Amino acid sequence: MGLIDNINKLFDHRIRLGMMSILVVNESVDFKRLKELLEVTDGNLASHTKTLEKAKYIVVEKSFIGRKPNTRYKITKEGKAAFEKHIEALENLIKQQR
Amino acid sequence: MVQIQFLFNFEFQSTFKMDSNKYLDDISKIKDLMHRSSRFISLSGLSGIMAGIYALTGALFTYLFLLPEPGQYLTLHSWNFRLIIIILISVALLSVLTGYLLTSKKAKKNNEKIWDETTKRLLISFLVPLVTGGVYILIKLNSQHYGLTASLMLIFYGLALVNASKYTLGNVKYLGYAEIILGLVCAALPGYGFWFWIVGFGFFHILYGSLVYFKEEK
Numbered sequence: 001m002g003l004i005d006n007i008n009k010l011f012d013h014r015i016r017l018g019m020m021s022i023l024v025v026n027e028s029v030d031f032k033r034l035k036e037l038l039e040v041t042d043g044n045l046a047s048h049t050k051t052l053e054k055a056k057y058i059v060v061e062k063s064f065i066g067r068k069p070n071t072r073y074k075i076t077k078e079g080k081a082a083f084e085k086h087i088e089a090l091e092n093l094i095k096q097q098r
Numbered sequence: 099m100v101q102i103q104f105l106f107n108f109e110f111q112s113t114f115k116m117d118s119n120k121y122l123d124d125i126s127k128i129k130d131l132m133h134r135s136s137r138f139i140s141l142s143g144l145s146g147i148m149a150g151i152y153a154l155t156g157a158l159f160t161y162l163f164l165l166p167e168p169g170q171y172l173t174l175h176s177w178n179f180r181l182i183i184i185i186l187i188s189v190a191l192l193s194v195l196t197g198y199l200l201t202s203k204k205a206k207k208n209n210e211k212i213w214d215e216t217t218k219r220l221l222i223s224f225l226v227p228l229v230t231g232g233v234y235i236l237i238k239l240n241s242q243h244y245g246l247t248a249s250l251m252l253i254f255y256g257l258a259l260v261n262a263s264k265y266t267l268g269n270v271k272y273l274g275y276a277e278i279i280l281g282l283v284c285a286a287l288p289g290y291g292f293w294f295w296i297v298g299f300g301f302f303h304i305l306y307g308s309l310v311y312f313k314e315e316k
Binding site for chain 2: 014017018021022024025026029033037038087090091093094
């Protein structure tokens with residue numbers, strides 16, 4: 001088994017990795033806050049949330065606050081497990097180097 | 099053949115090194131985002147020191163002018179009891195105001211927002227035990243139970259700090275534990291509530307504030 005096997009290709013991207021890091025420690029986060037924290041554009045963020053949603057790592061909840069649409073993101077059980085596995089793999093890789 | 103193998107290994111190693119740096123970078127980014135998204139900026143140390151000084155000033159004033167003569171009791175409707183309540187409220191308000199001003203100044207400097215979802219959650223988790231305690235103390239006072247007031251204030255304040263510490267950076271929870279322990283000791287030693295209050299709200303704040311302050315300066 002290679003060391004790289006557990007590295008999740010989906011998380012091999014700054015924005016997706018960032019999104020997972022935020023969602024794993026927050027119950028749910030809305031689009032605006034994600035945008036602020038990650039410092040990305042709307043379009044960019046939307047495409048990456050879609051990728052993670054397709055992988056079933058996050059779920060999207062759409063609702064209205066007054067008349068304003070509000071989109072919130074939550075991490076799924078699978079997402080959490082995958083992210084933990086990824087972190088573990090990163091850790092092991094770095095340990096190997098020392 | 100051996101040479102090829104060596105070359106291959108060498109190649110592999112060097113790309114691997116690069117990757118490892120990237121992964122280290124990834125980990126630090128993960129940590130940073132986890133913190134920024136879930137943890138409120140730490141309260142400034144100076145606000146802790148100031149809160150302690152307000153508490154001590156209030157206590158000194160109370161000690162000099164408002165404590166009942168030996169052998170006498172404070173009653174709920176006496177003028178000195180009302181003044182003590184006013185002092186307590188002003189100490190609390192001044193501390194909160196100072197904390198807010200200093201923290202928002204610090205937030206501005208670090209380009210952080212003071213009012214976001216984490217702040218809201220921080221405030222709620224802080225206020226639930228605190229308000230519960232406050233109301234409980236008022237109910238007790240209304241039925242002439244004065245004895246445990248200082249102890250209850252310390253305990254509920256400590257619980258509020260521990261509960262809110264999930265959303266803060268730094269070590270507020272240790273201040274919380276210290277207040278809870280002090281409150282419990284205070285409950286076991288009736289009659290010294292005033293002095294325990296001074297230690298918990300005055301000295302502990304100053305001590306904690308200075309520790310944070312010196313850490314910030316570093």
